[in-house]
Amino acid sequence: MRILVVEDDRKIANAIKKGLEQESYAVDVSFDGMDGMGSALAFDYDMVILDRMLPEVDGIKICEALRKNKYKNPILMLTAKDKIKDRVEGLDAGADDYLTKPFAFEELLARVRALLRRPHQIQEDILRLGDLSLNRQTFEVERTDKKISLSSKEFALLEYLMRNPNRILTKDNIIAHVWDYDADVLPNTVEVYIGYLRNKIDKPFPKSKPLISTARGFGYR
């Protein structure tokens, strides 16, 4: 899957590129609007992620131009604004979805997945690991058929962990994926949330084996 990111802020652009590549998408970045439009039309991208506010041209304009030039694949619009009016504008211009900054990387990922979802690809909305299950549609989490209620941060963290089972995730990894990209949180905050999750996920189920383990010096699994 090839994705083009058109975003002038290098920090955001690189964060998106890095993260999506980790998910094994092929990502190209364009820091410039006109350049990006050229690339989108010249190459065959499965998706374009487009910043709304670009230094020279408006993202809306690019979006309209792409659609006029028969670009059919999904366009995901990024924006700093949060007005419903802007959202409508974006969607009217032909964007398929809309995400306001700052966003947590996992949010972006979810939308990318949704947009790229093809009929033949069965997208799992329920993540399972042992006797633990997490439903991304209903935000329900269960273990041995007992419902567990989580806050949204806890949910996001657990989702990220469950999507990367049997892999050690560093605190930096976790912060980059679960928190907003410009969030300034301490590694200790991750420790605290891991603690919360353990209290809810592992502690009440002493019969099942703990699912969250610490790899000292590296991160969590």
Place this chain on the structure above:
Amino acid sequence: MRILVVEDDRKIANAIKKGLEQESYAVDVSFDGMDGMGSALAFDYDMVILDRMLPEVDGIKICEALRKNKYKNPILMLTAKDKIKDRVEGLDAGADDYLTKPFAFEELLARVRALLRRPHQIQEDILRLGDLSLNRQTFEVERTDKKISLSSKEFALLEYLMRNPNRILTKDNIIAHVWDYDADVLPNTVEVYIGYLRNKIDKPFPKSKPLISTARGFGYR
């Protein structure tokens, strides 16, 4: 690949130069900010490594100026600070990545590699040597399919050794690559860690041939 290092601290600058040259990059050093900026624009470097704190000009300023002057290749920023705010500042100024001092040389190398990585170059994340394998993504080490748990120093040391197989590495080499550049560790410390590694890597596998051998008077292989 030509790399320019702009760093006023001669000790650090030379360490970086030496290390990168050993990896067969062509390295030039500039001890002065303005001078460095001139060189970066005059010559065609594939990458610039830029100290954040320079005696006259701020590294941030140089970074911005380079981008304004259409310098498009990666910029890696070095800094003593550790706040995410500073990191954001650096990335906003157009840097592509960010490394806080003190760092181990291998860390720098990893980032340089990542930034210079071209789409067609496949970066190997799993190092293998005989029946031993080391996964840099998951931090897992296995021998004959048995998992081995290492501390982070042991892991870093093994990674360095495995990246330089069949080559004699002196203790000074090892200290320079695996420890922070300003770390003041005794050669004996390396001996101790080699001992730890042998206990975990070679000792439990008497059937396989030992992978860590001593070249008395020189170092390890």
Place this chain on the structure above:
DNA sequence: TCAAACTCTCAGCAAAATCTAAGCATTTAT
């Protein structure tokens, strides 16, 4: 509007990792 829930930081305790030092073992040089 107020209370409850949520997010995040801080401080102190515990445990693990890191590093040094000292004595012992092995190799090298004389």
Place this chain on the structure above:
DNA sequence: ATAAATGCTTAGATTTTGCTGAGAGTTTGA
């Protein structure tokens, strides 16, 4: 063969890392 040099090993002091309870600040919703 023996002294000197180099490497190995163990024990423990020091430093780092992770966990937890308490609480400040913020958001949410009744």
